Amino acid sequence: MSRFYRMELNVEGMQKKNVNKIMAICKQHWEFDNIESRKDPRDSYYYLCADGYGNLCGSLSEEDFAKSISDAIKGVEKKCKINVGATYLDSVATNYIFN
Numbered sequence: 001m002s003r004f005y006r007m008e009l010n011v012e013g014m015q016k017k018n019v020n021k022i023m024a025i026c027k028q029h030w031e032f033d034n035i036e037s038r039k040d041p042r043d044s045y046y047y048l049c050a051d052g053y054g055n056l057c058g059s060l061s062e063e064d065f066a067k068s069i070s071d072a073i074k075g076v077e078k079k080c081k082i083n084v085g086a087t088y089l090d091s092v093a094t095n096y097i098f099n
Contacts, residue, residue: 002055007032007065008085011048011073012040018077019046025076026050029069053089062086066098 007030014022019037026032032052040047056065066084073082084098 002057004053004055004089005062006051006053006087006089008083008087009048009050009069010083011077011080012045012082013080014046014048014077016046019048021076022048022073025072026069029065029072030054062088063098070098 009026009030009032011022014037016039023035023037026035026048030050030052031054032050034052035048035050037046037048039045056062065086069084070082073080082099086098
């Protein structure tokens with residue numbers, strides 16, 4: 001079974017040397033339409049924002065997706081803060097937020 005979603009991802013506290021690696025991880029996990037990173041003006045770290053539409057297939061749940069992408073990012077940048085938002089769009093929109 002395939003379910004249609006809008007996924008949003010925010011990552012804070014990345015080191016500059018890890019930005020491209022984390023962007024590649026994001027692209028491997030989801031078809032993000034928009035993905036960008038910028039230097040945080042408050043400190044020396046970078047943040048990333050991404051969103052896109054696509055399908056979760058098979059038995060993959062929203063929680064499974066959030067854990068999978070978060071674990072992959074944490075493998076590169078252990079101390080960053082990650083927020084994943086999933087909005088189910090096949091019926092009345094339902095939001096899920098995972099920190």
